[in-house]
Amino acid sequence: MALEIPEGIKTWSQFGHPILMWTLFGITIYALYLGVKSSKVRSADKETRKELIKQNFSQRHHKMGSILLALMVVGNIGGMAVTYINNGKLFVGPHLLAGLGMTCLIAISASLVPYMQKGNDLARNTHVSLNIVLLGLFGWQALTGMQIVQKILDRMMS
Template sequence: MGIQIPAELKPFVTFFHPVLMTLTLILALYALYLGIQFRRARSAEGETKKAMMSARYNLQHHKIGSLFLVLMVVGCVGGMAVTYINNNKLFPGPHLFAGLGLAALAALSASLSPFMQQGKEWARITHISINVSLVAIFAWQTITGFDIVLRLIDQMSKATA
């Protein structure tokens, strides 16, 4: 016995994952911006440093990063759930594996936070490296996702024709 999504909700449920993940990518880019600003503030001097530190980029980066982690995990699980509900199977391939890897990278990156708070430079460098890789993979995965969305739209238009 499979779970059935009511026909009137199916388009919304089906496209919730792509919309959520597109917004999550935008959020990731904003978190990257905040992280760069905090890195600049840490290396600034004098009044410039004082002014930049008062913007509290570190707290904003931490909050946005936490929201990113939640959305990444929920989006990953939700995307797999909707795919399984709609098709009674998952489709092993680059998009699925990249999504699982991204969720793992996001968790790994977040786990470095206590070490960064202790001033460990290796943790900051690792955090930055993971997140730059994460954003690059996420951008590539978005392209593979748009291909899937186009196929879904084509299937839906043929079903209604």
């Protein structure tokens, strides 16, 4: 017995992924801000460091990173699932491949945290570099994703 998803749910489910991803793009920029502030704590003089530590930039950065990792994986899988449900196939192209690459980048970046906590500068520099690439890909994904949303809207209007 095949489970039939109501047409209304199939249609409107296509907008969950873009909404989640735009939200995550904003959270990514916020996590970058927290990471820069956390870095400043490490390099600040003693008095400034005391004041900055009170703001918990490092802990907040870590929490945002954890949320990003979890929701990016869920959003990636969800986007692929909705595409498959609505089209019977995935469209293997730059948007999908870059999204999968981003999921790998964020997982690798998160896996470096234990090494960074032990003071490994190579891990820290790699973490920062991966996240800069991730942010660039995220911006590009946002634009190409809106092109896909426009195609969906055009199809809905016809």
